[in-house]
Amino acid sequence: MQVHLVDGTYELFRYHFALPSHVTEAGQEVGATRGVAGSMLMLLEDGATHVGIATDHIIPSFRNELYEPYKDGSGIEPELHSQFPLIEELLDALGFVVFPMVEYEADDALGAAALVAAEDDRVDRVYICTPDKDLGQCVGGKVFQLDRRKGLVSGVNEVQEKFGVPPESIADYLGLVGDTADGFPGLPGWGAKSAAAILARYGHLEDIPQDPADWDVTVRGAAKLGATLREQFDDALLFRLIATIQTDGVPTVTDVDELRWTGPKPELAAIAERLDADNLVERAEKLAQRLA
Secondary structure (H helix, E strand, C coil): CEEEEEEHHHHHHHHHHHCCCCECCCCCECHHHHHHHHHHHHHHHCCCCEEEEEEECCCCCHHHHHCCCCCCCCCCCHHHHCCHHHHHHHHHHCCCEEEEECCCCHHHHHHHHHHHHHCCCCCCEEEEECCCHHHHHHCECCEEEEECCCCEEECHHHHHHHHCCCHHHHHHHHHHHCECCCCECCCCCCCHHHHHHHHHHHCCHHHCCCCHHHCCCCCCCHHHHHHHHHHCHHHHHHHHHHHCCCCCCCCCCCCHHHHECCCCCCCHHHHHHHCCCCHHHHHHHHHHHHHC
């Protein structure tokens, strides 16, 4: 059995910028919503059976309480933001299990659901479907990261090759280099090469010797980097916490069987008509007939 866990918010952004606008007679932009729904049906058409889709029901999360400049959705175009509730409604009507996150983020839901799925002996592989570098920390064992757009599957070796550190050090890595997409800067002077070199040797922030003279790897500008790390160590720990996927208490599923797609719901036809997406009904029904 394979399980596919999809970042629905990422998909919504991707299709918003990839597809032409489509506005209903009621004046609602639905282009991205239709694109994501079609893509999820394609996943089933390609053979997926157990699918969970995580969404950011609202953008702010507990991380905004930890660090005020963290992403809050204020820069999202209204045409895109108005589709957040639509995508959840349409995917649910299509019969998919949706995890709408409020306190947590979609990334946390993906990590939490991956743990549940990986613990099931019937599951051979769990695919976290997003290119987001944060999710690299969840890779290992049965869990892989899948970039559906590029068709790239990443296991432990691929994460190590891409970032220079193993999955268990990804959050530490982001704590040093930052993540502009999420709105936290990392530490001044610490770039991808220096962070990867140090963390490949020491693993975690706490294990990096305070005196760079004690580092047994060569890093350009070590003295300055070491001073910055000492002076801003609390910031590095904060940024690492922000970058860490939270799995405890995140509401997803308790059993992998909940993720099995069994067909669309009766309300799909009405919702699809409202969103100018009648073609989705035929595709979903054809898939359901294949399962019967």
